[in-house]
Amino acid sequence: xxxxxxxxxxxxxxxxxxxxxxxxxxxxxxxxxxxxxxxxxxxxxxxxxxxxxxxxxxxxxxxxxxxxxxxxxxxxxxxxxxxxxxxxxxxxxxxxxxxxxxxxxxxxxxxxxxxxxxxxxxxxxxxxxxxxxxxxxxxxxxxxxxxxxxxxxxxxxxxxxxxxxxxxxxxxxxxxxxxxxxxxxxxxxxxxxxxxxxxxxxxxxxxxxxxxxxxxxxxxxxxxxxxxxxxxxxxxxxxxxxxxxxxxxxxxxxxxxxxx
Numbered sequence: 250x251x252x253x254x255x256x257x258x259x260x261x262x263x264x265x266x267x268x269x270x271x272x273x274x275x276x277x278x279x280x281x282x283x284x285x286x287x288x289x290x291x292x293x294x295x296x297x298x299x300x301x302x303x304x305x306x307x308x309x310x311x312x313x314x315x316x317x318x319x320x321x322x323x324x325x326x327x328x329x330x331x332x333x334x335x336x337x338x339x340x341x342x343x344x345x346x347x348x349x350x351x352x353x354x355x356x357x358x359x360x361x362x363x364x365x366x367x368x369x370x371x372x373x374x375x376x377x378x379x380x381x382x383x384x385x386x387x388x389x390x391x392x393x394x395x396x397x398x399x400x401x402x403x404x405x406x407x408x409x410x411x412x413x414x415x416x417x418x419x420x421x422x423x424x425x426x427x428x429x430x431x432x433x434x435x436x437x438x439x440x441x442x443x444x445x446x447x448x449x450x451x452x453x454x455x456x457x458x459x460x461x462x463x464x465x466x467x468x469x470x471x472x473x474x475x476x477x478x479x480x481x482x483x484x485x486x487x488x489x490x491x492x493x494x495x496x497x498x499x500x501x502x503x504x505x506x507x508x509x
Contacts, residue, residue, distance in 0.1 A: 250406065250462075250507055255497035257458060258504050259465040259490050260418075261310040262399070263299065264376065265329075266343055266470055267292045267322060269315045273343030273378060288472055292322040295475020300332055302480065306487045311501040313339035313376040313399075316361035319368070330368045335500040337374030338365060338395070345379030346386050354385055358393055374501050376400060380420065390415050397505035405463030407508055416505040418466055423454055425468040430479065444482040452489060459496060464504060 251258055268288035271278040278284050303310055312329050314336060319326045330336055340346075341361040346354045358375075365372045373396040377386070380400045387410055390398060397407075397416040404419045422428045429447045433439035451467070458465040467486075474483055490496060 251497050252507075254495070256495045257462050257464065258497045258499060258507075259455065259467070260499060260501050260504060261303070261308060261467050261487070262376075262469065262501060263310060263312045263474075264339055264468065264470050265291065265296065265312050265314045265318055265325075266339070267318045267472070269318045269321075269343040270378075270470075272317075273315070273340070291470065291472030291475060292318070292325050295471035296325050296329070298475055298480055299471055299483075300328060300334075302484055302487070303334070304332065305484075306491065308487060308491075308498060309334055309500050311335040311337050311374065313337045313374070314365060315339045315343045315378065316341045316364035317343075319364050323368075326365075326368050330370060335374070335502050336365055336368060336370065336372055337376060337399075337501065338362065338372055339376050340378045343378040345381060346377055346383040347379060347381050349383065351383075351385045351389075354383055355389055355393075358389055362393060371502075373397065374399065374505070387413055387415060397501060399466060399501055405458055405461055407464055407504060409508055416508050418464060418501050418504060420466045420468055421454075423450060424466060426473045426479070427470055430473050430476075431470075444478060448482060448486070451486060455490060459493065465490075466501070 268285040271284055312334055338361050341357040362372055375390055375395050376399045397418055399418040399420055401417050401419055402421050407416055407418050409416050429442040432441050455465045
């Protein structure tokens with residue numbers, strides 16, 4: 250499955266949600282600048298720092314972007330595209346397809362595609378805002394020319410959805426920064442993990458996937474991973490993964506293209 254000389258693959262991916270993660274969940278949050286400022290940090294501060302880090306390591310990442318974020322922060326999306334990173338679809342709004350009718354879901358896909366494609370290059374990957382599908386999602390992805398999805402947690406290697414041309418790049422909450430670092434301000438019940446805890450989890454999971462010849466998809470959010478303490482950890486993690494010469498580091502689109 251992997252290029253000659255490599256035993257597994259790894260990809261650094263970023264869900265650039267900015268303010269939209271709160272607005273998509275509850276439109277009333279659009280009138281709460283304090284709440285939205287958490288997402289603004291991602292666009293204002295974190296994305297430039299992440300782009301610098303990727304350039305330092307000579308790595309190319311996949312950025313899954315809600316198209317309304319691209320409308321709100323076009324200069325940042327232009328910077329991502331200009332640096333050679335892959336842009337992929339993360340909804341028009343940050344709304345789960347499970348909450349939409351078929352027509353509404355298709356409108357989200359087509360409107361998002363039009364906007365994201367305007368930054369140049371193909372947009373062939375899809376990550377649902379909820380990491381979930383409706384009964385219509387798979388067929389809609391095929392209809393509108395997508396090549397891969399990164400939403401399911403049922404394998405360690407990419408596979409093609411049964412009866413479909415869509416390739417699945419499996420993910421897992423274990424390798425998502427929000428599961429460890431995102432504080433729940435509504436309930437105050439979620440602990441913020443230390444970098445040391447997440448380092449142990451992520452490096453251990455990566456090594457386990459490498460041993461089994463799988464595909465390690467790191468899922469991060471600029472507003473979450475982009476704090477100074479965590480960026481230092483991300484710098485270290487990139488170096489750790491690169492230090493394994495038998496690991497192919499690629500964008501999601503490049504990995505999906507390996508399946509015949």
